[in-house]
Amino acid sequence: MLTSCPSPLARASDLTPLSASRQRRWLGTLLLLLALCASLALSVAFGARVTHWADITGLLDGSLDSMAEAAVASRLPRTLLAMLAGAALGVSGAVMQGLTRNPLADPGLLGVNAGAALAVVIGIAWFGIQQASDYLWLAILGAGLSAVVVYLIASLGRGGATPLRLALSGAVISAALSSLSTAIILPRADIGGLIQSWLIGGVGGATWAQITPALPFLLSGLLICGLSARRLNLLALGDDMASGLGERVARVRVMAALGAILLCGGITAVCGPIAFVGLVVPHVCRLMVGSDYRWILPLSALAGALLLTSADILGRLIARPAELDVGIMTALVGAPFFIWIVRRHKVKSL
Structure with a gap:
């Protein structure tokens, strides 16, 4: 029995959608890289003190002969921290949305940031902890415990989480933990001002000594999340389908959640709780590259770094010569986006 062979033109037309999708993904990646490089240059150049290109290039020989060059040097760790924080929060938000299949999943909205913040507040107020390395362990522990509590509460009753x-559940736990943090801080005038500023969330005053202890946690979290990308694609099909394809669903959830918690806890310890980055960034990346987490996760890192660095630049320029913390700027962007997502996905019917 003879079968007709498709013509070369038909084969080319079949490949066109896939090729166009791949080209769109690579184009989106390139545009994000270019925009991130531009934001890096702007972040180093702009601040309370006016600097020029000569001041930036003057750092290449290691000299700090002028106040302008010293100002540029102080912006380098701040810029790196903004990029790391944005990448960590963007990736952790994407992983949480993939694990829960919830378009509203975000480290801030699910109470993970609030848990990390409360653990750090308790460590400072009750145990006198002052080292950044100790903040990291406390923040990761608090983030993990709050994530478990939120999931257990959401799982109660018929229908599960x-x-x-x-x-x-995340909103309730986040409000409760934030209230506890405030209750601990209020009687302590000696530490209240410092912690209140940290709770807003920001990258101002960053130093290399603050960033270095967090790097192993952040890199480990990014690696774990990256290795979970293919498995998150299977989870998107449903637990039963993923199990039928040979995937160990429980182990995948634990490993991916561990990566997200390392990212959230590590960056919260250094910057304070910053909300909405993990909510906004993955949705934007899905519009660019579709639902494949092998593309969503790396693009979420790039887009998150771009968003937080740009927010930090705007915060410096709007209130110049003072500045607005980046946590305030992301809230201004994220709150309207949150309302749009709720209306688009009709969460009330889920």
Whole structure:
């Protein structure tokens, strides 16, 4: 029995959508890289003190002969921290949305940031902890415990942890933990001002000594999340389908959640709790590259770094010569985006 062979033109037309999708993904990646490089240059150049290109290039020989060159040197760790924080929060938000299949999943909305913040506040107020390396362990422990509590509460009752229950449980736990942090801080005038500023979330005053202890946690978290990308694609098909394809769903969830918690806890210890980055960035990346987490995760890192660095630049320029913390700027962007997502996905019906 003879079968007709498709013509070369038909074969080319079949490949066109896939080729166009791949080209769109690579184009989006290139544009994000270019925009991130531009934001890096702007972040080093702009601040309370006016600097020029000569001041930036003057650092190449290691000299700090002028106040302008010293100002540029102080912006380098701040810029790196903004990029690391944005990448960590963007990737952790994407992983949480993939694990829970919840479009509203975010380290801030699910109470993970609040748990990390409360653990650090307790360590400072009750145990006198002052070292950044100790903040990291406390923040990661608090982030992990709060994530477990939110999931357990959302799992109670018939139907399990639905997206709506996760969002509501996260909001309640986040409010409760934030209230506890405030209750601990208020009687302590000696540490209240410092901690209140940290709780807003920001990258101002960053130093290399603050960033270095967090790097192993952040790199480990990024590596674990990156290795989970293919498995997150399987989880998107549903637990039963993923199990039928030979995937160990429970182990995948634990490993991916561990990576996200390392990222959230590590960056919260250094910057304070910064909300909405993990919510906004993955949705934007899905519009660019579709639902494949092998593309969503790396692009979330790039887009998150771009968003937080740009927010930091705007915060410096809007209130110049003072500045607005980056946590305030991301809230201004994220709150309207949150409302749009709720309306688009009709979360009330889930």
